[in-house]
Amino acid sequence: MFRRKKKALVVYHSKTGHTAEAAEAVARGLESAGVVVDVRPVSKVSGDEISDYSILAVGSPTRGARPARMVKKFIKGLEKKALKGKPATVFTAYAGFRGRATLRRMRRLLKKRKARVVLRGVAVKAGAPLSLWKGPQASPKDVARLEELGKKLAKKA
Numbered sequence: 001m002f003r004r005k006k007k008a009l010v011v012y013h014s015k016t017g018h019t020a021e022a023a024e025a026v027a028r029g030l031e032s033a034g035v036v037v038d039v040r041p042v043s044k045v046s047g048d049e050i051s052d053y054s055i056l057a058v059g060s061p062t063r064g065a066r067p068a069r070m071v072k073k074f075i076k077g078l079e080k081k082a083l084k085g086k087p088a089t090v091f092t093a094y095a096g097f098r099g100r101a102t103l104r105r106m107r108r109l110l111k112k113r114k115a116r117v118v119l120r121g122v123a124v125k126a127g128a129p130l131s132l133w134k135g136p137q138a139s140p141k142d143v144a145r146l147e148e149l150g151k152k153l154a155k156k157a
């Protein structure tokens with residue numbers, strides 16, 4: 001029987017490219033599990049498009065031990081109706097301080113919008129603190145963790 005493929009949105013913000021690379025890794029994981037994936041920056045996604053997707057992954061750089069303001073704003077602006085019960089997870093790139101605090105905050109924001117947050121998410125160490133330039137890249141091990149996150153997320157959907 002013909003079954004339509006599931007569709008996922010990996011949405012992120014990234015100033016120096018580390019979270020963007022993390023988003024690509026999560027997308028590879030989802031794709032490896034047979035999901036169709038769009039990878040898009042938050043600035044290019046409007047809230048009413050969310051209902052086109054059955055899976056959501058949100059990524060942000062860690063800034064001041066929390067997600068970037070525009071990511072927070074993006075999540076807060078999502079309609080509960082569109083997010084209700086939708087499997088979702090989070091990821092962040094951080095330079096070594098409080099990446100997991102960022103994950104926690106993003107999970108909480110998504111839950112408040114009624115998403116079904118199914119995994120704790122992944123924080124990868126990359127970049128330099130307070131830097132406006134690209135720093136060290138995520139380790140291959142961390143990239144594999146991101147891919148695994150995508151794969152597991154697909155299975156929860």
Ligand SMILES: Cc1cc2nc3c(=O)[nH]c(=O)nc-3n(C[C@H](O)[C@H](O)[C@H](O)COP(=O)(O)O)c2cc1C
Nearest residue numbers: 014015016017018019061063064065095096097127
């Ligand atoms: C304003 C600002 C605040 C930051 N705050 C933190 C922080 O609290 N903890 C941390 O580990 N890294 C912090 N960083 C470093 C970034 O999280 C890190 O460089 C990350 O890889 C950047 O991701 P991006 O390339 O996707 O923008 C900060 C960077 C900037 C520019």
